[in-house]
Amino acid sequence: MKWGIALLALLLALPASAGIEVRQFPDPELETRYQNLIEQLRCLVCQNQSLADSNADLAEDLRDEVYTMLLAGKRDAEIVDFLVNRYGDFVLYKPPVKKTTWLLWFGPFAALGLGGILIWRIGKKRRPEPPPPLSDAERRRLEKLLQDHGSDDS
Amino acid sequence: MLKYLLPLGLFAALLILLGIGLTLNPREVPSPLVGRPAPTFTLPRLDDPETPFDSAEQLRGRVSLFNVWASWCVACRQEHPFLMQLARQGVTIYGLDYKDTREAGLRWIERLGNPYRAVAFDAAGKVAIDWGVYGVPETFVIDKQGVIRYKHIGPITPKDWEEKLGPLVDYLEKQP
Known part of the structure; x- marks a missing residue:
């Protein structure tokens, strides 16, 4: 040791x-x-x-x-x-920062920005759209269903 | 469809980029001296300490190779027979014996033959620093005006000569 x-x-x-x-x-x-x-x-x-x-x-x-x-x-x-x-x-x-080294100096930030934009766009697409409001007929049907269901329960 | 093609395309581009990276040799650092007049120096000649090698006088007026070598350099030994062959073909080659002893340098020439029109003896390696030398052998192609036109790092192989140095020397020979 x-x-x-x-x-x-x-x-x-x-x-x-x-x-x-x-x-x-x-x-x-x-x-x-x-x-x-x-x-x-x-x-x-x-x-x-x-x-x-x-x-x-x-x-x-x-x-x-x-x-x-x-x-x-x-x-x-x-x-x-x-x-x-x-x-x-x-x-x-x-x-040194000059034309031939721009990619080296700023490339990573550009890639980060690009990645951010991509993630933001993908995220936006995936979010489900809110369903349209119910029509009167649908509302009545829903109420009826809920009532029926409630009476079954008791 | 684009949803699948885009990542695939990006992946392919990355592969190509990395593939090119793999074929590059990181030891070949581009020299800022290419396109500039060769750095001037005066050093004693290897074969005779009393006779100066004056670069301003020698390295102009004709297309020449300026070959940096040393007797302790293994790759130089590998390159040497090809330099002999070039010299026989009539290519003008000057030498710079880098960080060597005079005895070892002279013994090398004696034993393996002398492809050089003249060899400058740079025991301290100071002139080599002015030329941006970082490993031997290195060879510079110098045009008639004394301007460095190309730098070759490592031993010159027949392939290097056929593909790069030879055509460049031929081209420079035709220039005024």
């Missing part, structure tokens, strides 16, 4: 150590910006990991690039542009 727990702890500790080099930052604000940047940039080799998570060689090199540019005083937007110019929008975990 003890060994089991130890093993589990080791397994949990593994991802935490991935992709972390020792980096020196002159001030903590730069470090936060660095962390933010590498978390929102995608590693192209592993594709479903960010630069921060990936152990791939290229991710390491790209982290180096981001670090060097930060120290050189580049703005976040400039650093992101640097990577987008080379690797395309794919490096961004959050793709």
Whole structure:
């Protein structure tokens, strides 16, 4: 049991150590910006990991690039542009809103709206129509039936 | 009738959409560099550290392939015989030896043959980043003006050449 727990702890500790080099930052604000940047940039080799998570060689090199540019005083937007110019929008975990990504951004809402309209229309069709009011003859017959039924009961 | 056809139609459309999705290769990320002038660089040549490989000078004036490779790359070994064949056919191929050691790179050329007109040696992989390289081998088709016209990811197979790269190179050769 003890060994089991130890093993589990080791397994949990593994991802935490991935992709972390020792980096020196002159001030903590730069470090936060660095962390933010590498978390929102995608590693192209592993594709479903960010630069921060990936152990791939290229991710390491790209982290180096981001670090060097930060120290050189580049703005976040400039650093992101640097990577987008080379690797395309794919490096961004959050793709920009533009014509080619409209479907991606608004598609789900459109589908939701369409589904809502469909459900509303189907629901309306299924609701039974209220029966027409009884004619005088029908009313008399109903009363008679009720009376007969009542007399049978007693 | 429409009541049954509509869901069936939607289902078929979804199937087609997902089917197309299955045939796409997620590893092939379109390059924003296609249609743009090739990034310029100066690196030492693999065979001679004293001689520079100047991309602005080399990668223009003729249609060429710019092949990024490394001696540690298994897929490059698979691709190599076909590059040799292309070179024999008269296709101009330049190389970029990516994150390699000079000795290993030279040994590769010596042992397997040299399809390249010249090879630039990118030990740090910085130039490859400028070219948006994320896996080797990758091959760029460069036109006479030095503009990147196509990027091929992974080893070039004879099929790739017949269907895509070959016709493109032929077309570009005919352009001024």
